[in-house]
Amino acid sequence: MSDAIFDSFSGIGRMIILATMAYVAVVLILRISGKRTLSTLNAFDMIVTVALGSTLATAILSRSTPLLEALTAFATLVGLQWIVAWLSIRSRGFANMVRSEPALLVRKGEILHDALRRQRVTENELMTVIRQSSARAPENTAAVILETDGSFSVVAEDGADNGTAYARAGLNRR
Missing domain, CATH: 3.30.240.20 (bsu07140 like domains)
Structure with a gap:
């Protein structure tokens, strides 16, 4: 069969294992970081959410990116989102820089x-x-x-x- 349709059963098994491991890790990271991480209150939040989805897809689908590296990138994005939210709460100037007004x-x-x-x-x-x-x-x-x-x-x-x-x-x- 063509590589575009089917590579091997080991590839499917690898995908199942990686997707399961990535899913568990992402759920844990998101539970630790809190509800605010995936909110889409503004454009900045949406960009972070899209980046997190892309990073998760890379963790699952890319053979050239080890799972631990992709999850490190995911955790880094979550950490940066947490820092931005924390700074936004404490500094009106920072909040105005990263958030838009209605x-x-x-x-x-x-x-x-x-x-x-x-x-x-x-x-x-x-x-x-x-x-x-x-x-x-x-x-x-x-x-x-x-x-x-x-x-x-x-x-x-x-x-x-x-x-x-x-x-x-x-x-x-x-």
Whole structure:
């Protein structure tokens, strides 16, 4: 058979053993490091999560990378993520350097076109988000916030908002 489809039963056995060992090691490392390691609260967290997945794939699939070296790389990335999270909690300046702030895109039914441009969001994308929400239209929208993880939060104009959506997002209510 072709090497692209099947190499040998020993190769399959090696893969099962490596995948099992890597899985156990990764679970242990992640349990030690805490829940924050795999969060995707912002772009920085997503990049780390993708890098961790790539490192795990290399540990399992690459014949040229020993398992211990790949797991060392994985543990290093987890450690760096922990350090960045720790520094972000203790230093506002550091947090501002590695984290983005939420961005207000709609305020009281008014589309903030400058904010759309700064965040590289088209009006069509914004309208899709609004239509998919309970607000259904900009005039029924108290706020649309582009969150730090790239998701959108839509606050419908129902009279119940007392400004907490703005305050919690760190946005000025005008």
